[in-house]
Amino acid sequence: MTKMSGAQALLESLERQNVDVIFGILGGAILPVYDALWGNKKIRHILSRHEQGAAHAAEGYARASGRVGVCMATSGPGATNLVTGIANAYMDSSPIIALTGQVPTVGVNSSYMIGRDAFQEADIIGITTPITKYNYQPRTVAEIPIVVNTAFYIATTGRPGPVLIDLPKNVQVETAEVEFTNKIDARGYKPVIEPDLAKISEAAKLLAKAEKPIILAGGGVIISNASDELMQMSDLLMAPVATTLMGKGSFPECHPLSVGGIGMHGNPAANKLMGEADVLLAVGTRFSDRATANLDTFCPDAKKIHIDIDAAEIGKNIEVDVPIVGDAKTSLKILHAALTNKLHKNEGSAWTKRVKEAKDQLSPLLKEMPKDLLPKALLTELRKLLPENTIVTTEVGQNQMWSALYFKALKPRTFISSGGLGTMGFGFPAALGAKVACPDRPVVDIAGDGSFIMTEQELACSVTENIPVTVIVLNNSVLGMVAQWQRMLYKRRYMAVNLGKTPDFVKLAEAYGAQGFRARSIEEFQKAVKTALKSKVTTVIDVPIGSEEDVVPFVPPGCGLPQQRGDY
Amino acid sequence: MEVEKTKIISVLVENKPGVLHSVANLFRRRNFNIESITVGPTEQKDLARMTITVNEDEKTIDQVIKQLAKLIDVIKVEELEHGNFVMRELALIKVSVPSPKERSDIINCVEVFRGRVIDVSTDSLTVEITGTPDKIDAFLNLMKTSGVIELARTGITALARGAKSIRIDE
Ligand SMILES: Cc1ncc(C[n+]2csc(CCOP(=O)(O)OP(=O)(O)O)c2C)c(N)n1
Numbered sequence: 001m002t003k004m005s006g007a008q009a010l011l012e013s014l015e016r017q018n019v020d021v022i023f024g025i026l027g028g029a030i031l032p033v034y035d036a037l038w039g040n041k042k043i044r045h046i047l048s049r050h051e052q053g054a055a056h057a058a059e060g061y062a063r064a065s066g067r068v069g070v071c072m073a074t075s076g077p078g079a080t081n082l083v084t085g086i087a088n089a090y091m092d093s094s095p096i097i098a099l100t101g102q103v104p105t106v107g108v109n110s111s112y113m114i115g116r117d118a119f120q121e122a123d124i125i126g127i128t129t130p131i132t133k134y135n136y137q138p139r140t141v142a143e144i145p146i147v148v149n150t151a152f153y154i155a156t157t158g159r160p161g162p163v164l165i166d167l168p169k170n171v172q173v174e175t176a177e178v179e180f181t182n183k184i185d186a187r188g189y190k191p192v193i194e195p196d197l198a199k200i201s202e203a204a205k206l207l208a209k210a211e212k213p214i215i216l217a218g219g220g221v222i223i224s225n226a227s228d229e230l231m232q233m234s235d236l237l238m239a240p241v242a243t244t245l246m247g248k249g250s251f252p253e254c255h256p257l258s259v260g261g262i263g264m265h266g267n268p269a270a271n272k273l274m275g276e277a278d279v280l281l282a283v284g285t286r287f288s289d290r291a292t293a294n295l296d297t298f299c300p301d302a303k304k305i306h307i308d309i310d311a312a313e314i315g316k317n318i319e320v321d322v323p324i325v326g327d328a329k330t331s332l333k334i335l336h337a338a339l340t341n342k343l344h345k346n347e348g349s350a351w352t353k354r355v356k357e358a359k360d361q362l363s364p365l366l367k368e369m370p371k372d373l374l375p376k377a378l379l380t381e382l383r384k385l386l387p388e389n390t391i392v393t394t395e396v397g398q399n400q401m402w403s404a405l406y407f408k409a410l411k412p413r414t415f416i417s418s419g420g421l422g423t424m425g426f427g428f429p430a431a432l433g434a435k436v437a438c439p440d441r442p443v444v445d446i447a448g449d450g451s452f453i454m455t456e457q458e459l460a461c462s463v464t465e466n467i468p469v470t471v472i473v474l475n476n477s478v479l480g481m482v483a484q485w486q487r488m489l490y491k492r493r494y495m496a497v498n499l500g501k502t503p504d505f506v507k508l509a510e511a512y513g514a515q516g517f518r519a520r521s522i523e524e525f526q527k528a529v530k531t532a533l534k535s536k537v538t539t540v541i542d543v544p545i546g547s548e549e550d551v552v553p554f555v556p557p558g559c560g561l562p563q564q565r566g567d568y
Numbered sequence: 569m570e571v572e573k574t575k576i577i578s579v580l581v582e583n584k585p586g587v588l589h590s591v592a593n594l595f596r597r598r599n600f601n602i603e604s605i606t607v608g609p610t611e612q613k614d615l616a617r618m619t620i621t622v623n624e625d626e627k628t629i630d631q632v633i634k635q636l637a638k639l640i641d642v643i644k645v646e647e648l649e650h651g652n653f654v655m656r657e658l659a660l661i662k663v664s665v666p667s668p669k670e671r672s673d674i675i676n677c678v679e680v681f682r683g684r685v686i687d688v689s690t691d692s693l694t695v696e697i698t699g700t701p702d703k704i705d706a707f708l709n710l711m712k713t714s715g716v717i718e719l720a721r722t723g724i725t726a727l728a729r730g731a732k733s734i735r736i737d738e
Binding site: 126310 | 581582586589590593597627630631634635637638639640641642643644
């Protein structure tokens with residue numbers, strides 16, 4: 001037992017969880033924690049320029065590394081500014097810890113302060129209850145170590161997610177005898193890791209008989225580090241692997257059995273083959289509406305096996321034949337063992353021939369380099385320019401969907417995108433977080449002009465804190481994806497999608513002390529990317545593209561995956 | 569309330585602030601209406617039991633239960649098996665009493681329903697009735713003619729029949 005303040009107890013507890021970096025912005029109600037950080041050698045504080053940026057950076061850090069990302073803000077507006085980032089992490093199941101200051105529980109004369117609309121008070125516990133896996137408001141110094149331990153345990157285990165700790169200012173200041181233990185306190189929380197063996201054998205029976213099996217890999221495969229097991233499963237079954245947006249990178253997209261992403265803007269080969277399969281093995285996916293499109297025509301002929309660590313995902317969006325609650329890695333391993341000897345590998349089966357044929361005919365590959373600077377050409381070229389271990393983040397909109405279609409992800413945790421919430425402004429701060437987690441690897445944000453403007457202020461953070469990343473702005477001067485919807489679904493009645501006078505992104509970068517290039521041809525683009533990769537400072541590459549480019553093909557809302565339309 | 573269709577979910581939760589909020593939030597977000605909810609401490613001081621009645625189909629109930637089970641502060645959750653539980657509701661009913669004749673009629677009724685008169689004034693009676701929601705509905709129906717001034721119902725509370733229990737140490 002040592003006597004210390006709540007702020008010190010918090011930092012000591014974070015250090016015990018191996019936290020080495022916090023992204024944040026301070027203010028009155030969190031000052032005691034910042035004061036305790038003064039002189040701390042173990043934890044680096046990175047000053048974001050907006051709390052949303054801090055939360056996304058924490059998530060980028062978490063998703064690139066598999067470790068917990070931590071962000072911190074003051075009470076009231078600081079805390080509410082974190083909300084978008086917390087909601088994003090919740091939707092994409094990313095382990096982050098959000099620390100917020102809170103007004104004191106007691107004021108002068110021992111009167112209550114919290115709950116009385118004190119200066120900069122916001123009920124962040126109430127606000128974040130539906131978007132956190134759990135949240136805490138410790139009222140005593142002594143409970144801080146167990147709260148922090150449990151917060152990290154909850155954030156990282158089972159289906160990961162954000163946990164918020166709201167620390168009233170007086171609790172940061174008060175001192176008490178504090179005992180540090182490894183204890184956690186969450187008796188109602190028991191994540192299931194090991195799958196039910198009866199279900200595994202049912203699944204094995206289905207798969208052993210399957211003539212046209214397909215695997216759908218979601219973000220759960222990446223979270224559970226199950227890429228090797230996925231590869232072995234695909235290899236054993238000779239099954240093609242399709243991914244969701246969140247699952248992109250779980251299976252190397254250069255592999256002969258990779259058929260790309262499914263969904264509204266999915267790879268037509270993947271969308272088509274999903275409809276032809278007789279058994280679907282879905283791993284770590286929640287069958288989101290953007291991935292499945294209309295459920296009536298989603299894998300209509302397939303028996304469905306669903307592996308997910310979150311029991312509440314089973315049967316939530318679609319009915320399945322064999323539900324398996326368990327960790328993706330563990331379950332795939334056990335399923336693999338149950339299948340070995342039951343199968344003889346058939347490389348030349350009719351199904352594998354069909355897979356190859358569908359890929360050859362339908363995949364949106366660039367056959368030759370076009371003269372104009374088209375997004376598909378840029379992104380195909382970008383793959384050639386970037387080393388395999390490069391971490392790519394995206395913003396939201398057309399830039400994101402073009403990246404999903406044309407930029408092949410080769411390794412897990414190298415493609416980080418806001419899948420569930422679809423948050424414009426996510427990619428750039430997430431790239432900074434990823435770079436902090438993996439300083440030796442290149443990090444590139446593929447952006448749209450509209451999205452980049454939403455969190456562009458983090459250029460100041462990247463330059464000041466020496467976190468060099470590359471931002472490629474696909475600059476179409478419109479809110480492209482919504483413009484596309486208005487073009488295709490609203491009779492070209494363009495309303496509020498024109499960005500008018502967008503800033504000169506080269507000058508903008510320079511104004512922040514970063515470097516900026518404009519690329520008007522593939523050659524200029526190649527040169528700019530090569531320079532950026534060698535550069536020690538953040539680089540913004542502005543690439544003017546046409547404002548009426550579509551992401552095609554496209555499954556219109558309400559239609560099913562097979563009803564994809566548009567020339568590509 | 570149609571008791572036949574009503575499903576009763578018994579939930580054992582941590583007895584601490586905020587738990588009711590997260591449970592209620594879960595129902596609100598998915599637009600599930602709660603017919604009634606009762607909360608109180610259990611034989612274990614740090615645990616509370618929530619008895620929630622809902623009028624939803626099997627599939628919805630299944631989702632509700634899985635989502636409830638997912639909440640960190642929920643220790644255990646179970647749908648009480650149809651016909652295999654005991655349930656009670658308590659109602660306090662204030663009825664107006666225009667004349668002495670009606671007063672004795674009401675008191676007779678109360679006796680038939682094994683209720684109790686717990687407060688009396690010159691022109692009103694307050695009655696306590698315990699039983700199934702059906703029984704309380706039936707009593708209320710009889711009181712219609714006299715006029716119900718005020719009504720407070722607790723909602724259903726229930727336990728599984730026999731020695732079976734949903735406890736933490738199971
Ligand atoms: C914070 C936020 N606001 C609004 C939207 C709705 N939205 C989806 S895509 C999009 C346009 C994105 O424009 P831009 O970043 O320029 O990318 P582009 O589609 O042109 O590639 C908008 C407004 C969103 N996803 N996120």
